Amino acid sequence: MVWLEAARPRTLPAAVVPVLVGTAAAATPVGELSWSRAALALVVALSLQVAVNYANDLFDGISGVDTEDRVGPRRAVASGLVTPGAMKIATVAALAVAAVAGLALAALVGWELLLVGALAILAALGYSGGRRPYASMGLGEVFVFVFFGLVATVGSQYVQDEAIAPRAVIAAVAVGALATALLVVNNLRDIPTDEAAGKRTLAVRLGEQRTVHLFTGLIWSAAAIAGLLAFPAQQARDLGPLLALLAVPLAGRATSLVHTAARAEQPDAETAPGRERGPLLIAALGATGRYQLAIGLLLALGLAVRG
Secondary structure, three states: OHHHHHOOHHHOHHHHHHHHHHHHOOOOOHHHOOHHHHHHHHHHHHHHHHHHHHHHHHHHHHHOOOOOOOOOOOOOOOOOOOOHHHHHHHHHHHHHHHHHHHHHHHHHHOOHHHHHHHHHHHHHHHOOOOOOOHHHHOOHHHHHHHHHHHHHHHHHHHHHHOOOOHHHHHHHHHHHHHHHHHHHHHHHHOHHHHHHHOOOOHHHHHOHHHHHHHHHHHHHHHHHHHHHOOOOOOOHHHHHHHHHHHHHHHHHHHHHHHHHHHHOOOOOOOOOOOOOOHHHHHHHHHHHHHHHHHHHHHHHHHHHHHO
């Protein structure tokens, strides 16, 4: 289905993981958690992720950033599968779902959440839309780290406890690093076409090699930060967050694919950009998403065990 494809399912763990980890990081005992609040937080996160993906498809399609030379999953607007008008409606619909769920959550928890929600919606629209989309200014990674890392994780914990817990903030840094890594590998793949279209993402600004180093740092720092949540340990169950380290082999797979792609022979001027490295980076994107989901599930389980 074209709308599911346009929602970019491989990126959706970036919305699910912070809610799982944030809820597990709550001081409220597992048996007393409000699952209705957790469900609403998940709806908000997923709706915003889908809205960002739809808006990106729309704006990159009409601006000419997405072309036939682009490597990776097809884009609905650029390929003509969906009209710009229909994609606008879908983007607004996704934002409306997020807004309604956010209003319900604010009514249950506190109206201070309205400000956070409004900022998230504005950030979603400004990512690739408007006169100066900040994704083209090299700030997309900042948006992802803040909203799909810090805000989504700490926010999911806050709606349970109605106060911010330090361990949720630490966990949020790890979650944000993983979400950012997903964007970094995506932008690494798109360097040739983004650069040709004048879209100055962080990957374009850094260049391929430094972007590879950034990706590697994000992937491994996430595991290290998650491990820190196990200390200080006074009893065996306090070591629960170390379960996240079981996902390390998946981190190795993702970084290996990215480094292999970076070493791949670069195409000549008569070859479509990214033909050699593209399939490797598409596989790396999937591997990064699996690592993100695995470490999120394991960290959430570990935090819940620690209590």
